[in-house]
Amino acid sequence: MNESKLEIKLAFIIGLRNIVSDEISRYADLHIIKKETDLFYLDFLQDLTTVKHLRSVARAYVIVQNSKYNPSYISNHKSILGGLIDIVIRNESNDAFKTFKISCAGSESKEVRGIAEYIQRTYGLVEKEDADIKIHIVKYDEIWEVGVQITPRPMSLRDYKLMNMSGAMDPTIAFAVNSLCGLDKANSYLNIFSGSATLLIEAAQCYPNIERFVGFDNDKKRISLAIQNIKKAGLMKRIQLKQKDIFDKPDLGKSDAITSDLPFGMAISKNEDLNNLYQYFVDYCQETLNKDGNLVIYTSEHQVLERIILNSKFKIIETLDLNFITSVNSYLRPKIFVCGFK
Ligand SMILES: C[S@@+](CC[C@H](N)C(=O)[O-])C[C@H]1O[C@@H](n2cnc3c(N)ncnc32)[C@H](O)[C@@H]1O
Structure with a gap:
């Protein structure tokens, strides 16, 4: 044999x-x-x-x-x-x-x-x-x-996730987004549309050097779920969460890195136009990202986003094309955009 x-x-x-x-x-x-x-x-x-x-x-x-x-x-x-x-x-x-x-x-x-x-x-x-x-x-x-x-559950299921929020990001993708942000040399990190806080928790667990982690979302239920996850991860002292709407241009200071898993489909309010929402988002990032900082965005609506970025002060440094089947058996082909100022 x-x-x-x-x-x-x-x-x-x-x-x-x-x-x-x-x-x-x-x-x-x-x-x-x-x-x-x-x-x-x-x-x-x-x-x-x-x-x-x-x-x-x-x-x-x-x-x-x-x-x-x-x-x-x-x-x-x-x-x-x-x-x-x-x-x-x-x-x-x-x-x-x-x-x-x-x-x-x-x-x-x-x-x-x-x-x-x-x-x-x-x-x-x-x-x-x-x-x-x-x-x-x-x-x-x-x-x-x-x-x-080798493990009873997939390694991508993290202990800090108390409940699976619909639209929550796969933690392995959150890890990828964070690792494309140049976080080794960052002091401040902002996560826009924070949902259940997957990106924030993954970042705080991997980058003990970062002093300030802030996230915001306009949905009260998601903020309270995110707080439970952050507590479970033992990160309440390091992560600040705010209930804010991007259309109000919240004043949260400037950041060395910005990450976002953009809303789409069910996750945006009725009557909201995706173009308008993404335009507000990109404008807000232009005002709040430090000059040498990185903006890393994850979205399934890449055509809408790409058009807006190309007309902004940002350039696209790199994109990653992902491809997977969700837990409800639908195919997703989202992209990660790594951007910096032109
Ligand atoms: C795709 S989800 C983010 C999921 C998150 N990455 C996670 O792992 O849970 C998008 C989020 O954007 C939020 N959102 C939608 N419209 C918003 C707005 N106008 N201002 C702030 N947050 C908004 C939704 O409440 C939702 O939590």
């Missing part, structure tokens, strides 16, 4: 490849073996702590690949899968995993049922649809891959 080596597989949102690559390069113990559009493969490590701390990655798995590792082969060599489960369990606290699920074609077949019985018997786990241990046996081209997700 060809010995297959263990690897770590990381899955992320299409468009964040360079962000993930940059984040990984900060850790001496992480080595990328292969890069795909939305997947990276890393050399295996016994201690998965660093992998679990990656903020730009949605999910991570311990995997092995081999042309022979079909479900029938794995049912006759169960220790191959057992080895992966052992690694994942060893790297979490004792009671993290109670249930398991096997994703595999023919999941009712004799072979797969045999594998499920083995897992139940060996690890005392219960088979369940929404499971803690997620196992996959899938074929990519001619190669079978057997893998186990």
Whole structure:
């Protein structure tokens, strides 16, 4: 039998490849073996702590690949899968995993049922649809891959999120927006349209050097949800939130960096015209961003925004085209715009 080596597989949102690559390069113990559009493969490590701390990655798995590792082969060599489960369990606290699920074609077949019985018997786990241990046996081209997700929940679900507000930003995207802002040399950070405070919390957690974090939103419910999230993150002393409307041009001083996840669809009030709202937003940023500062904007309505930016004092330094399916199964193709003064 060809010995297959263990690897770590990381899955992320299409468009964040360079962000993930940059984040990984900060850790001496992480080595990328292969890069795909939305997947990276890393050399295996016994201690998965660093992998679990990656903020730009949605999910991570311990995997092995081999042309022979079909479900029938794995049912006759169960220790191959057992080895992966052992690694994942060893790297979490004792009671993290109670249930398991096997994703595999023919999941009712004799072979797969045999594998499920083995897992139940060996690890005392219960088979369940929404499971803690997620196992996959899938074929990519001619190669079978057997893998186990290393965390019970996706890494992109953060502990500080008490409730999932509709329209809340994916935290891995918030991390990407913040990392494009030049925050290492910033002292002040403003987040316009702060919603549930994803961008503010991600920034305050990653940049202890920044003295002043301010955000505003005109929706009282969202402000109160954001306060709960900020409290949960232990950041009440560092983040100020204001209930303000962009049309009132709130006076919050100048900032070294501005980020925004722009409202669209349901998140804007009736009778509001998107063009007008985005124009107010860009005008406000022109007045409140410091000369050398960066403005980083995330939006699905990129054509409207791009037209307004091109007629403003800002230039577009870089754009990132993202592509993903939301939790309600709709396709989104938003963009991140990195801007500075012309
Ligand atoms: C796309 S959401 C931001 C989501 C946020 N990034 C998060 O992770 O929760 C846009 C936000 O803009 C706010 N908003 C809409 N119109 C506004 C206005 N005129 N002034 C201030 N905030 C506004 C909405 O209340 C909403 O929270």
